[in-house]
Amino acid sequence: MEYDITAKVLIEKSHREILQHFLGLPVVESTLLEPLPQQTTTLRSSDFPLLVTDAGGQRSLVVLEVQSAWEWEVPFRLLEYRCRHILRERLTDALSCVLLLRPSRVASDLLEDAEVCYRYRLVRVYELDAAPVVATPIVNLLPFVPVMRGGVELTDTAERLVYESPLPRSDKADMLTGMAFLAGLVSKELTQHLILRRRDLSIFSICRGAPSWSPRWAGARPCPYPGLLRRYRLHCRR
DSSP states (O other), rough: OOOHHHHHHHHHHHHHHHIIIIIIEEEEEEOOOOTTOOOOTTTTEEEEEEEEEEOOOOOEEEEEEEEEEEOOTHHHHHHHHHHHHHHHHHHEEEEEEEEEEEESOOOSEEEEEEEEEEOOOOEEESSSSSSHHHHHHHHGGGGHHHHHOOOOTTTHHHHHHHHHHSSHHHHHHHHHHHHHHHHTTHHHHHHHHHHTTTTSSSGGGGGGOTOOOOGSSSTTOOOOOOHHHHHHHHHHOO
């Protein structure tokens, strides 16, 4: 579930690029909408409502859900989110989409029973080619590279491109954190590699001096990213 939370942070910073390159939508502007008032913020609230404007000025609603692994109730949750956001925004032009980060044999883009036939977009991120994202580069999508097709081999390059990008330091930190955590869907060793790779660099200087850092990791150096390290340790115990 930590992966879903990580992807949510990335969507907050990268939703326009996700709409354009993962969904192929001709987006001119996109705005992340506020959660529904009756919706409690929990680990299960993984939906993202977006107000999207195209080149013609037409507005529509896009509801994204991020899933690290497929669950049978995903289509039902997505349909619920869609209806609730349509009612609140008064926009019937709506697209529902699931971003699936790990392979699944049972994932489907259709919910059908005796009463309902509901088709939505299912984007299998693990089937998307990482090479164009790195080659361009599309900086805000680089954190997804480890879980994309051919992405493991390109992860070091993607990490370097994020670090060398003109993004603000705080955004770089979020991007690198997200990349390290999503890499854990592929390999815990890759996550550890990414954490340690930038441990001495000034991008994480605001985190220096944290008490959770273990000196055996890097001599006597203080922790470069204590929050990520704590979550990584919890992940490794699972």
